[in-house]
Amino acid sequence: MADFGGTELDAFRAETRAWLEANYPPSLHAPMGEDDAPWGGRKMVWKNPDAKLWLDRMAERGWTAPMWPKDYGGGGLSKAENKVLEQELRRIKARPALMSFGVWMLGPVLLEYATDEQKKKFIPSIIRGETRWCQGYSEPGAGSDLAALQTKCEDKGDHYLINGQKVWTSYADQADWIFCLVRTDTSKKHEGISFVLFDMTTPGVEARPIKLISGSSPFCETFFDNVKVPKDQLVGKLNGGWDIAKRLLQYERQNISASGFGGGGGLDLVDVAKKEIGVDETGRLADGDLRARIAAHRMDAHAFALTVRRAEQESKTGNGPSAAVSIIKYAAAKMNQERHELMVEAMGLQGLGWEGEGFSKDELNVTRGMLRSKGNSIEGGTSEVNLNVVAKRVLGLLDHQ
Amino acid sequence: MAVLTEEQTMLRDAAKGWTTDSAPVGALRKLRDARSGQSFDPAAWAEMGQMGWAGVIVPEEHSGSAFGYLGLGLVLEETGRTLAASPLLSTALIAASALNLAGTAAQKAAWLEKIALGEAVATLAVDEGAHHAPARTALAATKSGDGFTLTGVKTFVIDGEAADLLIVAARTSGKAGDTDGLTLFLVPGDAPGVTRTHLALADSRGAARITFETVSVGADAVLGEVDKGWAVLEPTLDRAYAGLAAEMLGTANAAFDITLDYLKTRTQFGQVIGAFQALQHRAAKLFTDLETTRSCVEAALEAIDAGGDTRALASLAKAKASEVLHLATNEMVQMHGGIGMTDAHDAGLYMKRARVAEALFGGAAFHRDRYARLQGF
Numbered sequence: 001m002a003d004f005g006g007t008e009l010d011a012f013r014a015e016t017r018a019w020l021e022a023n024y025p026p027s028l029h030a031p032m033g034e035d036d037a038p039w040g041g042r043k044m045v046w047k048n049p050d051a052k053l054w055l056d057r058m059a060e061r062g063w064t065a066p067m068w069p070k071d072y073g074g075g076g077l078s079k080a081e082n083k084v085l086e087q088e089l090r091r092i093k094a095r096p097a098l099m100s101f102g103v104w105m106l107g108p109v110l111l112e113y114a115t116d117e118q119k120k121k122f123i124p125s126i127i128r129g130e131t132r133w134c135q136g137y138s139e140p141g142a143g144s145d146l147a148a149l150q151t152k153c154e155d156k157g158d159h160y161l162i163n164g165q166k167v168w169t170s171y172a173d174q175a176d177w178i179f180c181l182v183r184t185d186t187s188k189k190h191e192g193i194s195f196v197l198f199d200m201t202t203p204g205v206e207a208r209p210i211k212l213i214s215g216s217s218p219f220c221e222t223f224f225d226n227v228k229v230p231k232d233q234l235v236g237k238l239n240g241g242w243d244i245a246k247r248l249l250q251y252e253r254q255n256i257s258a259s260g261f262g263g264g265g266g267l268d269l270v271d272v273a274k275k276e277i278g279v280d281e282t283g284r285l286a287d288g289d290l291r292a293r294i295a296a297h298r299m300d301a302h303a304f305a306l307t308v309r310r311a312e313q314e315s316k317t318g319n320g321p322s323a324a325v326s327i328i329k330y331a332a333a334k335m336n337q338e339r340h341e342l343m344v345e346a347m348g349l350q351g352l353g354w355e356g357e358g359f360s361k362d363e364l365n366v367t368r369g370m371l372r373s374k375g376n377s378i379e380g381g382t383s384e385v386n387l388n389v390v391a392k393r394v395l396g397l398l399d400h401q
Numbered sequence: 402m403a404v405l406t407e408e409q410t411m412l413r414d415a416a417k418g419w420t421t422d423s424a425p426v427g428a429l430r431k432l433r434d435a436r437s438g439q440s441f442d443p444a445a446w447a448e449m450g451q452m453g454w455a456g457v458i459v460p461e462e463h464s465g466s467a468f469g470y471l472g473l474g475l476v477l478e479e480t481g482r483t484l485a486a487s488p489l490l491s492t493a494l495i496a497a498s499a500l501n502l503a504g505t506a507a508q509k510a511a512w513l514e515k516i517a518l519g520e521a522v523a524t525l526a527v528d529e530g531a532h533h534a535p536a537r538t539a540l541a542a543t544k545s546g547d548g549f550t551l552t553g554v555k556t557f558v559i560d561g562e563a564a565d566l567l568i569v570a571a572r573t574s575g576k577a578g579d580t581d582g583l584t585l586f587l588v589p590g591d592a593p594g595v596t597r598t599h600l601a602l603a604d605s606r607g608a609a610r611i612t613f614e615t616v617s618v619g620a621d622a623v624l625g626e627v628d629k630g631w632a633v634l635e636p637t638l639d640r641a642y643a644g645l646a647a648e649m650l651g652t653a654n655a656a657f658d659i660t661l662d663y664l665k666t667r668t669q670f671g672q673v674i675g676a677f678q679a680l681q682h683r684a685a686k687l688f689t690d691l692e693t694t695r696s697c698v699e700a701a702l703e704a705i706d707a708g709g710d711t712r713a714l715a716s717l718a719k720a721k722a723s724e725v726l727h728l729a730t731n732e733m734v735q736m737h738g739g740i741g742m743t744d745a746h747d748a749g750l751y752m753k754r755a756r757v758a759e760a761l762f763g764g765a766a767f768h769r770d771r772y773a774r775l776q777g778f
Contacts (some may be wrong), residue, residue: 070618270776274778279778283778284773284774285773291773294773294775294778295769295770295772295773295776295778298772298773298776299720299772300693302713302717303693303694303697303717306696306700307692307696309696310699313403313404313405327692329691330689331689331693382680386685387681387682387685388678388682390688391678391681391684392681395661395683395684395685396665397661397664397665397675397676397681397684398672398675
């Protein structure tokens with residue numbers, strides 16, 4: 001298995017390595033701060049112009065979406081080639097060229113459900129990072145019960161007219177366009193939902209940031225007041241949006257999970273605990289109770305990483321993410337929350353600073369990171385909904401409703 | 402499930418077929434009710450030997466198939482599913498591992514073929530108390546002429562009464578707790594001075610307490626090097642942890658499958674109880690744990706096949722398998738309700754085997770401690 005096509009892959013690796021060495025801007029070797037996140041889009045202010053250069057160079061090769069078809073500007077790479085590319089990017093510790101809901105969520109469903117005209121119109125600008133997208137899913141009355149959504153979309157002959165409100169719209173205030181679930185038939189629940197795309201600068205669209213317990217505002221309330229949308233911006237069939245919505249959620253959960261909700265703010269839990277609590281004469285963490293819980297957590301994290309690896313090995317090309325992804329999303333949220341709580345516990349009150357002097361930046365991030373992690377078991381489908389999905393689709397138990 | 406080769410798939414399917422037809426849970430019940438004190442049914446073990454399962458990790462020159470630990474893990478998982486009692490773990494995995502790792506040509510020739518053909522039972526005698534603590538070995542081996550004299554007690558030795566060969570961890574220098582100063586010895590099960598007592602455990606397989614009273618062995622009984630036994634014992638134990646974890650994974654999955662089936666058939670309040678969300682979420686969480694445990698077990702077995710440091714993965718596998726089997730058997734009884742508490746139902750057999758397997762070769766706490774030490778805290 002490992003030998004098959006090895007020669008071509010080796011050549012691809014050599015070529016990729018050489019290209020990366022020639023094209024990765026040296027100034028990006030510095031650690032990436034939160035303000036440096038390369039989200040792209042019309043409102044993006046590039047603090048470091050080299051980050052934009054890196055995006056443009058990668059996009060030119062289609063490598064911001066390496067496995068998408070070349071016809072729409074993607075990289076056209078095979079799974080094996082993509083793996084090589086990922087390895088080579090990791091090797092030089094490259095920053096991501098682009099972070100994008102368009103790449104992670106919208107693009108895959110457009111490739112599956114959109115018309116050729118729609119693909120040509122929307123996909124290349126996702127790949128080039130020119131259009132930043134946001135996700136119009138949740139509403140005040142439709143959270144876990146997403147299909148209860150009520151944002152009204154009426155057929156006005158030559159256009160659609162949208163009225164209603166979304167909430168928890170990630171970065172809506174920064175986004176250029178929205179992919180949005182709307183109600184096109186009020187007589188049915190799931191079969192009355194459609195999937196539409198529109199520009200956030202359309203008259204009648206307003207996004208208001210929501211401040212979270214962590215102090216940051218990654219989410220918005222988004223209001224639609226008589227928003228006119230051209231009819232060719234409906235994706236898939238009228239009233240056929242629920243299938244697309246579910247598919248996109250699978251990609252979203254897969255993406256959240258694969259990252260395990262991101263890093264630990266540069267601090268290692270064991271290092272922190274050793275420093276703050278000390279060790280006994282045999283090198284064991286002096287607090288035996290905390291030590292056991294840290295060990296159990298580390299083992300969970302190890303088991304989780306092995307499971308993500310196994311899922312990758314088992315997944316067959318073309319099938320997309322499976323229902324088993326819900327297991328991973330559930331486990332990832334739990335694990336990330338545990339890690340943050342253990343970090344706070346290991347630091348004591350030093351890990352509960354809110355602002356001002358007496359606390360390092362890392363320490364303040366520990367407090368806020370712990371608070372922010374509470375959303376991990378809510379966003380992208382609550383843990384309870386994920387368990388419902390596993391019970392119904394994987395275990396074959398009856399729908400409890 | 403790991404991506405399997407065609408041979409591995411065939412091996413697993415053969416094991417599944419045989420355990421289902423010839424070694425179902427009822428066979429263990431029969432073994433228990435016979436009260437013979439035997440830890441397995443010799444006729445069933447003979448069949449397993451004929452099918453080649455005792456030789457899965459034995460090299461071909463000693464009549465084995467050299468299929469590797471992932472392959473043997475597949476068989477262990479299937480025997481775990483039906484609680485099939487056999488010396489597969491003690492003999493085909495642990496003893497064969499120790500001999501493979503450190504045996505001289507003569508030692509291998511004397512034992513490996515017999516093991517591979519299912520003609521000999523062999524086991525590792527390491528623990529001396531109720532808790533797994535390999536470094537705490539105190540059984541003394543003193544130099545005597547060309548050979549050694551062994552005096553001390555080993556306990557909870559699996560398949561210890563049936564064993565033709567005991568691989569005994571003994572102390573040749575240092576003190577209990579030291580990893581230096583240990584030596585492994587090959588001792589015939591019926592050697593003069595060896596007394597074996599049956600310890601009836603809840604799992605109906607039991608174990609043996611083995612007393613060594615000035616047992617004389619020759620210099621050729623040393624497996625590996627004198628005082629350097631840890632170099633053989635530790636990797637042998639890693640194989641034991643991973644192999645037992647594979648068996649436990651099978652037991653936990655079977656307990657879960659039986660329970661899930663019950664959730665889909667038992668009705669109360671006019672509906673199947675599996676329609677209740679409180680039970681669905683517990684089932685889904687247990688399924689999550691079973692899947693992550695599978696990743697750990699397979700990763701440990703693959704790492705052993707690949708060579709290199711397997712310590713952290715082996716402890717990860719055994720700890721996770723212990724945790725998930727504990728939970729799966731508790732949920733099995735609880736979700737079955739009253740019927741799960743009856744001796745007539747299999748749930749009790751699963752729970753009793755679970756608790757013994759959890760404690761054998763170290764429970765979750767032992768392996769968490771070891772994992773933490775390996776990670777430097």
